[in-house]
Amino acid sequence: MKLPAPPTEKSFASPLHHPRVATVIGRWLGTAVAVCFLTGLYSHFLQDTPSWLPIPSRPANLYRVTQGLHVLSGIVAVPLLLAKLWTVYPKLFAKFDPKAIRPALERLSILVLVSSMALELFIGFVNTLQWYPWPFPFRQTHYALAWLIVGALLVHLAVKLPLIGANWRRTPESAPESLPAETTGLTRRGLFRTVAGAATLVGITSVGQSAPAFGPVAVLAPRKPNVGPQGLPVNRTAEAAGVTGIDANWRFTIMGPRQLSYTLEELRALPQSRSDLPIACVEGWSQGARWEGIRMRDLLAAAGAAPNSRVRVVSMEKGGFYATSELPEEFAADPLTLLALRLNGAELALDHGFPARIIAPNRPGVLQTKWVHSLEVMT
Structure with missing residues (x-):
């Protein structure tokens, strides 16, 4: 045939x-x-x-x-x-x-x-x-x-x-x-x-x-607004990061011209500011939130550093690509950039970075470092 x-x-x-x-x-x-x-x-x-x-x-x-x-x-x-x-x-x-x-x-x-x-x-x-x-x-x-x-x-x-x-x-x-x-x-x-x-x-x-x-x-979206602890989605949980919380000996440190050390209660006693900023992640989801904490430029001033210093942020996270991040000069000096202690009117949930995290304008969520325990002034 x-x-x-x-x-x-x-x-x-x-x-x-x-x-x-x-x-x-x-x-x-x-x-x-x-x-x-x-x-x-x-x-x-x-x-x-x-x-x-x-x-x-x-x-x-x-x-x-x-x-x-x-x-x-x-x-x-x-x-x-x-x-x-x-x-x-x-x-x-x-x-x-x-x-x-x-x-x-x-x-x-x-x-x-x-x-x-x-x-x-x-x-x-x-x-x-x-x-x-x-x-x-x-x-x-x-x-x-x-x-x-x-x-x-x-x-x-x-x-x-x-x-x-x-x-x-x-x-x-x-x-x-x-x-x-x-x-x-x-x-x-x-x-x-x-x-x-x-x-x-x-x-x-x-x-x-x-x-x-x-x-x-949003049936095709992997994340939806307002879904998660404190009305905010979570990508990386504390469990995944190997963070279980803090003990009575925990201290937050700043390494700069003057080295400073604070307990959590001492951080809460510092002058607090508020920033209404979104978390915007590389996966495409974003959600606005109200953050409260200490301005980064105020912490730098207390450590004797210039407000536009570059800052290395160190997390308690165990390993991972984003256990540390760098905060460029423009972001460190911006009055909206906080070492945040509270989210939407309440203390940070552990999955959102308790006891402290970075929140800054115009930054990817992976660089809004959670579970922060130290800052290092680089310039």
């Missing part, structure tokens, strides 16, 4: 596989990727700040907005990527001459782009669940993949620029009436509405972790 001929690119006659459709969805996907990349870059630099890049402490809610957009744009990119791949998959059946440089470069860029983007979106989503089923460090790998995606995307755009330019706007040549009859029952406009609707739906059902108004419908 004679086998049927293998399909070719022309075997897929639907006008939904037209370059105009791919261009429109590609614009949406490109916007999501750009937002995700830029906000992710900002998050990376906040955690690993190069010496040449000053990071401001204000606006106080900036990181809450940028990281919420980062995770939201990454989630929205999933249905957009699937739709984009569906529009162009007939190209896989096109004849390919491996000796031709342009087609070879095009296919290589697509291979790198699609595989790296799929992996990036997968590990990014799994990170929001705080599940790490791999041996490599997430943050460094996520950062490297982002640059790989950008490089592959630029190559792909350069190769496809003439085709993109020809289909950027709707023309008579790309209009549905000039193409073969539709066989799927779905028009182009219907496809665009379906893809936009799917992206909007996953966005609305996940953005509630950083936008409280959407909290009731």
